[in-house]
Amino acid sequence: MAEQLYWHDIEDLQGQWVGLGGTVERPASARPPLHLLTGHNGRIKLMLHDTPLFWATVAQGYCGAWLVRNPVPAQLEFLPIPPIDSAQVERHAPLEPQQRIKAWSRFFVSQLSERSADFLYPGRWLAQGMLPNPANARAVAQRGLAAWSFSSGTGSHSHLPNWSLYGEDILDNLTPETVQWIDWWQGGGKLVGLHPVDPLAGRLKWWRKKAREGSLPPILLWHVGGLASYVIVDGHYRLQAALDENIPPTFIVLSATRIQAINPCPENQQRVLDSLMMQSARNPNFDVDTLNRALINTFDNRPYYNASTHSWAGIESDQAWVAEVTRHLHEHDATEHLQAIIERRD
Template identity: 30%
Template sequence: MERGDVTRGDGTWVGLSLDVRDRRLPGLCVFSAGSRLLLAQQSRPVLLAVVDEQHHGVDFWRTEEYRSFVPPPRADMARALAGDPQRWAHRFARRLADSPGSPLHEGRWLLSCENTFRRWRDPAESPGEHWSSMLVEGHPDGFIDWFVHAGSWEVLPLRPLPDARDGRVKAYRKQAREGTLPPVLLWWVSGLDCHLILDGHARLAAAIAESVEPPLLHVHRLLPRDELAARTSEAVTLYEGELARFAELRAVHGPTVPDGAATAGPRLVRRLHDLDTVPRSTWSWPLPGGEDAWRRIAREATAGRRWPDA
């Protein structure tokens, strides 16, 4: 896997680009069968989901099978890397690349520290209140509400968050107060329109308990290489065409007409930046056996409970 820093025009670090090759099927994989989804980690069902017929949301059933592929960060490492998302990103990138339980597959990805949550936030809302409201509730089953929370990009834990009195949470609460809490690793899945917590359930619980902003890193899929090349060429062609249009105007009306670079240049920079940062739809693979196989897996995972009701 090739890694590269992604920055804004002013040099601000945005994240790491991850170019993955020779990994056809990820260890943490989304399978689809009609309106039904299955998230499986190395053949273990992790999450079952059914998209509502009216597309108002998703019913889900969460199993107890998810295993984080990131070892718990040591306290000394947390202190050494405190406040440095770039160094944390390199550490997480190695785990994403090397672990058989990772969601990465062949293509381009971005591991970013930028906040992509689009929900309007009440200025009077504390960090603890805000992040508590961002969590999708329900275990083992629940509902991701697209009608009420459209575009909010909520957070769905892949296992229940531990209680604030849990031993791990207590240790992380101290780090949260000290400002050395390691980031929570998220993965945006477009078929659910929310982020899944890949690592850091106890750290997020600690941040909520202490009512501090949790440091975040999130990974999402980018444009594939061939489409990136085509879109880049298209953006450059538009830029050159705009400069040519201004040149024609200058030839007719004289040098009082600007050359167009002041408007076309920033537009080109924004377009190229978006090609390197904007999330693309999450890939899913056809579930072998289709809906019949999904129903069989659901019966086994739910111990025969009638779920979903529809």
């Protein structure tokens, strides 16, 4: 079967754009270059071809996960999106924030569709914006990264995942720490870069200028469900530019999804309708907005989009995973938490 990709806009009940939904139809083939491997005892590896970008393991109490990063050279950078040029930046710059995130989502999805074998595997996908939350400019100026926060803002009007991120959970890509504890009870997951950033790179200076101008394109992220975290697919230098200028950026989150159909009970719908009509008849001042919300909630049969992440059972054994991680941590003189990682303790 030839490869087929279908993308469509998704709106909430108020007619506002909230994301792009897509279906990738092609025969199951070899793993894409960037893929997750899983194995026995809660072990995970993110691979770029044959190179591990990080190892991870879920704690036995499911309160978090250990992340072991492999700061691979920049030449191993994964490029599912061709470099963004000045013309593309200027084309999107005049748009309002919501329209801009929609336009950039279309751009990224179009690029991924043309090069889908490099990243997208068969199934359903979502692309959603994640924007800075309204913040006190003084707090951002004084506290910097600690004052940053982001959300997808889908709320109750949409059946899509609701993403969020705090500045303190953005991991350093200038001098990446080898070992990181991801605490799911305190703030959620992390934002993980896949290669180091060169602070003297010319493109970093150019992106810093675009950040100051307010035209910085979004950073493209992939949600990895097993870690409840995001990895950067495109935009390591754009993120660093935003950090250097202390200007919160925007993100587009890609997630593989499963659709859960909603089948309301007709008898229950009728009971709710009868009750609302009775209350409305008895009380001429019955709030119309309350009535409408109750009716929408009762008759809303839109499916739910549940995020999921596909992985391949490709880790040879628990012993092999432990041996790799042990060797890597000894090479980087970072064995302080080695035993906790091996034993999956927080």
